[in-house]
Amino acid sequence: MKKYFNDPRPITIRYTGKCAECGTTLKxxxxxxxxxxxxxxxxxxxxxxxxxxxxxxASDEEVYQGIGNPLAC
Ligand SMILES: [Zn+2]
Incomplete structure (x- = not known):
């Protein structure tokens, strides 16, 4: 799979924050x-x-590689 700079990824929290979905505290x-x-x-x-x-x-996007994606900025 092609890697994008903005790919979401699993991480270990460095600074306490909140879940953007449910608001639970992430320590x-x-x-x-x-x-x-x-x-x-x-x-x-x-x-x-x-x-x-x-x-x-992301795997769906691979199908369109080579013909360009008109929605990509
Ligand atoms: Zn959550």
Whole structure:
């Protein structure tokens, strides 16, 4: 799969924050998902479904490589 700079990814929290979906507190040192494109953190339960959707969408995008994506900036 092609890697994008803005790929969401699982991370270990460095600074205490909140899940952008459910608002639960994410403590330093705990696992979470991070979306660099919008700077949001998600807890594992919220982030996992979003992350899977991303993976599925990203693999769909590969189909369009070579003909260009008119929606890409
Ligand atoms: Zn959450």
């Amino acid at each position: 330093k040192g705990s696992a979470a998902y991070y979306w660099p494109s919008d700077g949001k953190l998600y807890c594992l339960s919220c982030g996992e479904s979003e992350y899977r959707q991303f993976l599925s969408a």
